Amino acid sequence: MQTINADVIAITPLTEIIYKVTLKPATAAKFEAGHYLQLVLGEKDKRAFSIASKPSQQNELELHIGASAADAYASQALEHLRQAHLNNRPVALEVGLGVSQLRIDCQRPIVLLAGGTGFSYVKSMADHLSEVGCTQPVYFYWGVKEESALYAKTEMEAWAATKENFHFIPVVENPNEGWGGHTGYVHQAVMTDISSLETYSIYMAGRFDMIGIVRDDFIKHGAVREHMYADAFAFIK
Numbered sequence: 245m246q247t248i249n250a251d252v253i254a255i256t257p258l259t260e261i262i263y264k265v266t267l268k269p270a271t272a273a274k275f276e277a278g279h280y281l282q283l284v285l286g287e288k289d290k291r292a293f294s295i296a297s298k299p300s301q302q303n304e305l306e307l308h309i310g311a312s313a314a315d316a317y318a319s320q321a322l323e324h325l326r327q328a329h330l331n332n333r334p335v336a337l338e339v340g341l342g343v344s345q346l347r348i349d350c351q352r353p354i355v356l357l358a359g360g361t362g363f364s365y366v367k368s369m370a371d372h373l374s375e376v377g378c379t380q381p382v383y384f385y386w387g388v389k390e391e392s393a394l395y396a397k398t399e400m401e402a403w404a405a406t407k408e409n410f411h412f413i414p415v416v417e418n419p420n421e422g423w424g425g426h427t428g429y430v431h432q433a434v435m436t437d438i439s440s441l442e443t444y445s446i447y448m449a450g451r452f453d454m455i456g457i458v459r460d461d462f463i464k465h466g467a468v469r470e471h472m473y474a475d476a477f478a479f480i481k
């Protein structure tokens with residue numbers, strides 16, 4: 245774990261409640277794809293956010309923060325970042341945290357599963373996988389409640405177009421008329437498309453209640469617990 249200061253370069257809305265935060269660390273940030281950082285608000289108040297950027301981009305970090313009015317954890321963190329940006333003051337970060345970073349074996353097919361802002365966690369891995377040149381199939385599933393929350397759909401479709409083994413599958417829980425893709429819970433879409441998860445490495449991020457349900461359903465669907473990764477496992481039973 246590395247403790248560094250960083251300047252807040254920009255805070256840009258991605259949707260009505262999700263913001264992209266761009267940070268410039270004072271020294272090169274060391275992390276692996278799938279790691280998270282903690283934004284230090286106080287000595288005992290540190291807020292975890294996945295690093296959306298890829299490890300090769302050590303001099304600029306990207307976060308995606310979903311800060312609805314009801315979510316004090318994220319809104320207070322965002323306000324801390326806003327104040328730092330306004331006052332030209334650095335923020336303190338602890339970088340390179342977590343145990344669910346990408347394992348590169350170039351063998352097992354991979355499912356990257358994101359619920360909502362869990363997108364940030366798997367985006368770093370998707371970009372890193374584009375760089376390393378492994379050829380096993382990679383399926384990136386991104387589930388959101390409404391289609392308007394698919395703020396990076398075009399970018400991800402472009403990612404999937406770069407290599408034959410990459411696949412991007414957006415899933416909308418409550419679709420409008422005209423949506424032609426998967427509907428419902430994102431992990432249900434995975435189980436519809438893939439008959440057994442036995443041979444897969446699975447990386448997932450989303451709400452804690454979601455991750456518990458997905459873990460149990462995926463194991464019933466053949467997934468091997470040792471090949472399932474989520475930092476949320478540390479917070480749930």
Ligand SMILES: Cc1cc2nc3c(=O)[nH]c(=O)nc-3n(C[C@H](O)[C@H](O)[C@H](O)COP(=O)(O)OP(=O)(O)OC[C@H]3O[C@@H](n4cnc5c(N)ncnc54)[C@H](O)[C@@H]3O)c2cc1C
Binds near residue numbers: 293308417429
């Ligand atoms: C280590 C760590 C890192 C974190 N990083 C971030 C971060 O970078 N940014 C951030 O904003 N928060 C982060 N959090 C907090 C938390 O992960 C998010 O608040 C959470 O993922 C937000 O989900 P959402 O509201 O976007 O999903 P929602 O919009 O509620 O759900 C999106 C989709 O998830 C699926 N889903 C949701 N609930 C269920 C369920 N019960 N059963 C099955 N499927 C379900 C559905 O497909 C749904 O459409 C982090 C937490 C930890 C511990």
